Amino acid sequence: MFFFFLNYLRPNAIKGIFASLLLIITSLLSLATPYVLKIIIDDIFPSGNYRDLMNILMLLLGIYIIRILGNLLFEVLFTRINQETINDIRIDLFSSLLREKLGKLKKKRIGELVFLLKDDVETIQDGVSSFGLKIVNNGITIIGILIMLFVLNYKLTFLSLFVLPFIFISTKTFLPEIRKSFKKLQAKDSELHDFYFERIKNIRVIKSFNTYIREKKNATRLQRELIHYYVRISLIKGGSNHLTGFLIAIGPLIVLLYGGKQVFEGLMSLGALVAFLQYLNKLYNPMLNLINSYNELERAKVSMARVYEHFQDNIITPSSFSNPKEFESLFLKNVSISYNNKHVFEEVNLGFQRGNVYGIIGASGSGKTSLIDLICGFLEPCKGTVLMNNVQGIRNISNWNQFYALIEKENQIFSGDVITNIKYGITKTNPQEIKNAIGLSGLFEVINNLEHKEHTVLTNNASILSDGQKQRISFSRAFLKKPPILIIDEATSSLDSKTEELLFENIRRELKESLIIFITHRTASLKYCDKIYEITDRKINLV
Template identity: 25%
Template sequence: MRVFLRILSFARPLGGTIPLYLGLIIPATIFSVVNLSVLIPLLQVLFDQAQEVEVGVSTSGWSIQNLKSSFYGYLHEVIQARGKLSALYLICTIAVVSVLLANCFRYFSQLVLASVRVRVMKNLRNEAYSHILYQELGFFTHRRKGDLVARVTTDIQEIEQSAVSTLKAVIKEPFLIIGYLIVLIAISPKLTLYTLLLLPVAGVGVSLVARRIRKWARRSQESMGQIGHLLDETIMGIRTIKAFMAETFQQARFEQQVKAYSDQAFQIAARSNLAAPLSEVIGVSVLVLVLVIGGREVLVVGQLAPAEFIGFLIIFSQLLNPAKAISVAVSQISRGLSAADRVFELMDHRSILFRSEKKELHLENELIFDQVSFDFDGEAVLSEVSFGIKKGETIALVGPSGAGKSTVADLLCGFYQPKMGQVLIDGEPLNLYNHQWLEQIAYVGQEPVVFHDTIAANILFANPSATDEELEHAARGAYLHEFIMSLPNCYQTTVGDRGTRLSGGERQRLTIARAILKNPKVLVLDEATSALDAQSEQLVQEAVSNLMKNRTSLVIAHRLSTIQHADRILVMDKGRIVEQGNHEELLEQKGLYHKLARLQAFS
């Protein structure tokens, strides 16, 4: 119930929704009850018993007995004045009008519920996506991408189909049950009491079925997450799969996951489909018992008229329909609640990336790494790294793969938090700044990230409000403008999924144009020219050099030729800074930098 109420909390703002729904469902219920209630006088007219019904003295008030007395009094007048056929026409007219009005009110009440369902799904999807979007990077290193996608897509779809869709049964049907019970009590309180004692038996069996469904549903949704992850791996690595002729191996992996999901889906279907026949069998059994008890009241005791008893049975049979709908909804909702558990588990994971304190960002003096240590899954990546970057200074990081260079860049951007030590901005910890810190940074990574959109949209990603002139200036700065103009649709050319229509160098230059457009105060280049061919590297390097003028810059590069003019070069190895100085000083030290320079010169 707690999970279901949390799902419903995403229906906010409700405003006038609840009063509007009540104003529609209550008349719908009343007219539905009237439609069935007129069967009793209809039968009495047909069986020539209408005039035998005792008509009490009508008093003021809206009790069932007063309404019954008033109606039968009017019915007697019609029979005496115009005959039984006119009374039959009157009853049939009331039945038709009540059906029409009941369905009109029910239709509009369902529209209100539909608006609530749509609002719940919209808010839930937006909230789940937002939680993923604002997580720190460490969150993604421990999660399967396919599982995250499954939680926001298939799991939320399951919530909509199984949990939210049951709103109709859970909210609408109780009104019908209450309305029918009021009429049944008016007909025979004793018989209604027996009915109420027998009905809960049906709920016990359905609740046992629902409990098992939720357990299997959780396993099924986890298997679907595995399938999504495997499919994502296949699409991302399709070239490698084909190069190693691993289609058969990959197909076997996929079929294994699909089989696990199918087995679990069958277990869920076997149990959920049991709810409807189980409730129907129990309902019919209860109906038979009511028939026996009520028949005795008619034949032996004589306290119930035959027409009233038949009407009681008809109304009671209609009472079983909403009761059955609720029991089926209970079994279905278990699947939705299991999916909701997975979605809320994702949403309950709080990001520690940015704290709530607001501070203005004004880098006036220096960025400092003060004894910073960082590990990943217990394995040390950085060990007591200390250095400073003065405002307007360019610092380069070099070293073998795995030395920790990219981790330094990630910490500077605030993507991670140090395990020990601090990253300071003018003496204050970086984590005291809000998102405006990232607003001052342009980051260009090793792998160019390009979105499935136009070239213009990809560059404007850094500054959506930029003018066409600023957009062209950024493209020219990355030496990309002439290439763009050679395309059929120029800046409106779609680059394909992950930029597949562009070469590696073109994708990297596009990301550099994005950084130029942002016009940042702090520039982080993580081996940003590694994907460029020799012809374009020099042109782009000149553009990047111009971009770095009078800016605080951190540059990571494998090619030492690209960072020879840095103010300082920090040489890293195994998570530590082992050397530092400018290009000439480091060559004279005959250390690791000298070794790397010789290897690159030789190659």
């Protein structure tokens, strides 16, 4: 799983190598200051040569300038690598979610999916690109410091590093609890995302039922639970870091105790001791950074597991697909569906021929939506198959979505202007075709009354339009597509009878060779249908 996400760094491999080289150079240059200080204390001050002092300080200034420029360039490269990695993972995840079966997506909250795309992806990036570069940066720094410590006094180095096994044990002890806490935190954060999304979406219900105080209490409860998890993680991480810091702080005490004795005995110069202490202090931050990086990696692993499952379920094998061109009929052969051990359809055999209008009726929960999901390929039957032209299963047709248009009762409007919404999903159009589609759906008067006509920008809920006007935009889209199969799922529920009748006259005339499937609760609307099927007792029967 980790290597799967590691592959996202490949497009930026050259930039990553260059950024790593910059890190190595700046890390090595940072080691110069303590040794230069040793030279000043042990060699320049005793000789009293001010010119030498000026020269070495100028050298030090040059090193500082190079480090600043190197760090600046690294930060630019690092930001670009980070953002491109986030972009690639997020786009692939978004594409994978769009292909995912509706049955699985329905089990996820919308806020959770948004959290996956935003927060989890950024957390993964920290675990993939940031972790690797931090290992390089801190690793090189630690190795360089250890070399300088051994050069200055190898005995003192061994004494000052005796705490390392205790640091490892401390980190290992806290790690399981950190991992578990991160998992709970991300689940609660995801729940909070979904809560706010759902409440804003249903704000009309909240206003109409005057539940402001109740929803404020719900939000407060969720936020407090989230705070609890953040505080818990802070306590665990803080305990781990401070215990590690305490163990590391013992090092300088040992150095001063043993090194000071050597200075008094003339076995070690004062400059060497000062430089040794500075190097030892420089060793602490990289070590703590490595420990924190490991904690970040553990958090990233939780996000990786959450995201990875969506990549795994949507692997496409083009070789198993075909692309038929002509549609004649649709047939459900021995189809059975069940949800959570509840049977929806059992051994259903049903045929639809192009050129006919079929009405589908049934009580709420009888399976009308499941039938539509089957026909669209959103849902796979537990048994049986859905055949095109009584020969080929639709699951093996890669361009199946080009054969149908689905118009639903719910809002099908995207953020953008009216004309963009009408053309959505249709690649080849001309102005005359668009004009015809607008006319066939009865939208001319609606558009002419808008401030900027067809270029009026709509939000995703299109609040400036009525529900019936939104449905007519969906019908315009269908007229423009001219699909062999048109599925109308209660999409005339907000239209008056006169507008509905006009639409069906146009559908009959313009899509006379298409298969029309019409789901409705209006008995009067069934007059437009050639045949009517009723769903009852897990069967579909001709009325």
